[in-house]
Amino acid sequence: MDPRPIGVFDSGLGGLTAVRRLRQIMPSEHIIYFGDTSRVPYGNRSSDTILKYARQDLRFLRSFDLKAALIACGTVSSNCLTQLQRENDIPVIGVVEPTVRRAADLTRNKRVGLIATRASVNSGAYQRQMTKLDPQVEMFSQSCPLFVPLVEEGRFRPGDVVIETVAREYLKPLQDAGVDTLVLGCTHYPLLEDVIGEIMGEHVELIDAGCESAYAVRRHLKEHDALAPEGQTGSADFYASDRVADFERLAAIFLHEDISHTAWQIDIETY
Numbered sequence: 456m457d458p459r460p461i462g463v464f465d466s467g468l469g470g471l472t473a474v475r476r477l478r479q480i481m482p483s484e485h486i487i488y489f490g491d492t493s494r495v496p497y498g499n500r501s502s503d504t505i506l507k508y509a510r511q512d513l514r515f516l517r518s519f520d521l522k523a524a525l526i527a528c529g530t531v532s533s534n535c536l537t538q539l540q541r542e543n544d545i546p547v548i549g550v551v552e553p554t555v556r557r558a559a560d561l562t563r564n565k566r567v568g569l570i571a572t573r574a575s576v577n578s579g580a581y582q583r584q585m586t587k588l589d590p591q592v593e594m595f596s597q598s599c600p601l602f603v604p605l606v607e608e609g610r611f612r613p614g615d616v617v618i619e620t621v622a623r624e625y626l627k628p629l630q631d632a633g634v635d636t637l638v639l640g641c642t643h644y645p646l647l648e649d650v651i652g653e654i655m656g657e658h659v660e661l662i663d664a665g666c667e668s669a670y671a672v673r674r675h676l677k678e679h680d681a682l683a684p685e686g687q688t689g690s691a692d693f694y695a696s697d698r699v700a701d702f703e704r705l706a707a708i709f710l711h712e713d714i715s716h717t718a719w720q721i722d723i724e725t726y
């Protein structure tokens with residue numbers, strides 16, 4: 456048993472899809488979330504910049520006594536998970552491995568699509584992981600640079616002509632490739648599940664990186680006897696690097712719960 460908190464971070468709000476699931480499946484855990492809202496999006500940046508930002512994000516979270524950290528960001532996980540694991544003496548879990556594992560298990564025709572940020576797709580991390588798990592699976596990747604800004608603008612609902620037009624264009628090559636499983640390799644994308652599901656059709660399974668990474672954290676803690684004591688009442692603290700009113704407003708949509716007046720702003724450049 457380990458009562459200490461789990462740290463979770465993302466470039467912005469997407470990682471809250473993982474927090475929501477963590478809170479559902481492990482209600483006794485304390486969670487500390489950091490969203491780097493002053494520097495989002497990361498997905499169009501160089502791997503050096505992504506590593507620099509991720510180090511600062513994790514350094515801030517480690518100002519708390521954490522038992523584990525979840526990188527709830529596809530972009531950071533695919534570009535610098537290994538470095539962050541090497542530099543930290545607590546378990547650091549990313550989203551790529553658990554997400555790809557689920558896709559490999561689910562695909563029947565061995566044709567899997569990946570949508571993610573440009574930096575995630577260019578890193579080749581999802582593809583490498585799939586080759587490791589099942590070399591017979593063919594992966595078709597598509598970067599979707601407009602998705603994160605649109606989601607953070609609240610433009611993710613079916614019927615919104617902007618998101619539907621953009622999504623149709625991004626998803627066309629994956630429809631043409633005949634994938635039966637689609638990895639949502641960015642933690643912002645679960646908010647687009649309805650829009651994407653409608654375009655891809657019912658026969659295509661959508662894999663949610665936030666959700667799969669939350670299960671991976673639980674597996675890890677269980678295996679290491681590090682779950683919170685059962686009687687503990689869990690909590691979540693939220694930090695952002697830009698105006699918290701904006702963060703709280705959008706966070707409520709990601710979390711399906713109101714967090715008004717609970718988030719704190721920090722200066723991430725000092726970490």
Ligand code: DGL
Nearest residue numbers: 469496497498529530642
């Ligand atoms: N949620 C982040 C991810 O999973 C978004 C990346 C970005 O900021 O562009 O990749």
